[in-house]
Amino acid sequence: DIQMTQSPSSVSASVGDRVTITCRASQGISSWLVWYQQKPGKAPTLLIYAASSLQSGVPSRFSGSGSGTDFTLTITSLQPEDCATYFCQQSNSFPLTFGPGTKVDIK
Amino acid sequence: EVQVLESGGGLVQPGGSLRLSCAASGFTFNSYAMGWVRQAPGKGLEWVSTISGSGDDTFYADSVKGRFTISRDTSKNTLSVQMNSLRGEDTAIYYCAKGSRRAGRDFDYWGQGTLVTVSS
Numbered sequence: 535d536i537q538m539t540q541s542p543s544s545v546s547a548s549v550g551d552r553v554t555i556t557c558r559a560s561q562g563i564s565s566w567l568v569w570y571q572q573k574p575g576k577a578p579t580l581l582i583y584a585a586s587s588l589q590s591g592v593p594s595r596f597s598g599s600g601s602g603t604d605f606t607l608t609i610t611s612l613q614p615e616d617c618a619t620y621f622c623q624q625s626n627s628f629p630l631t632f633g634p635g636t637k638v639d640i641k
Numbered sequence: 642e643v644q645v646l647e648s649g650g651g652l653v654q655p656g657g658s659l660r661l662s663c664a665a666s667g668f669t670f671n672s673y674a675m676g677w678v679r680q681a682p683g684k685g686l687e688w689v690s691t692i693s694g695s696g697d698d699t700f701y702a703d704s705v706k707g708r709f710t711i712s713r714d715t716s717k718n719t720l721s722v723q724m725n726s727l728r729g730e731d732t733a734i735y736y737c738a739k740g741s742r743r744a745g746r747d748f749d750y751w752g753q754g755t756l757v758t759v760s761s
Contacts, residue, residue: 572686577736583743626746
């Protein structure tokens with residue numbers, strides 16, 4: 535199975551700050567990587583697919599990059615509504631696996 | 642508008658069974674894979690199972706293999722999962738999710754979730 539790790543586990547930043555979250559796969563997954571956002575008490579929503587493609591309706595301050603084993607989610611200018619937990623997921627092969635999540639909040 | 646809506650959660654004793662259902666609308670149901678993802682209280686996301694658009698192919702996490710059975714009814718646009726031999730560690734919110742067009746191994750629409758509690 536492909537193991538996914540994320541860092542940091544939590545980050546506290548100010549409004550307008552740039553926030554970067556890293557996701558690493560235990561083996562190469564090409565660009566088969568997606569990012570989800572989950573707000574408290576809500577279902578996850580898809581942010582980024584194919585490592586760097588923005589899902590329709592997602593603000594352009596979100597971006598993704600990487601391929602192989604190392605990936606990054608960046609929020610270029612943090613907004614209050616971005617407070618959430620962010621999960622990466624490998625979509626390369628079954629069993630599908632998620633990272634443990636990164637909680638983002640406002641300082 | 643794409644919608645997926647789960648039902649069937651509740652309290653069940655260890656060793657018991659429960660069937661979750663998911664009503665889908667707003668898309669051509671048999672053209673997309675569908676899946677179940679769960680989240681234990683205060684924990685991360687865990688993929689449970691996926692079924693192909695045709696229903697011919699099914700995939701399971703090792704943690705539920707042999708105990709859970711995923712199925713779909715195209716005539717009713719409904720996804721289901723039959724959960725048997727339930728354990729305490731199966732306690733979680735269960736989300737129904739629509740597979741994306743990209744091989745169906747990621748999920749572009751999620752339901753609001755249904756809580757399953759396994760406890761005596």
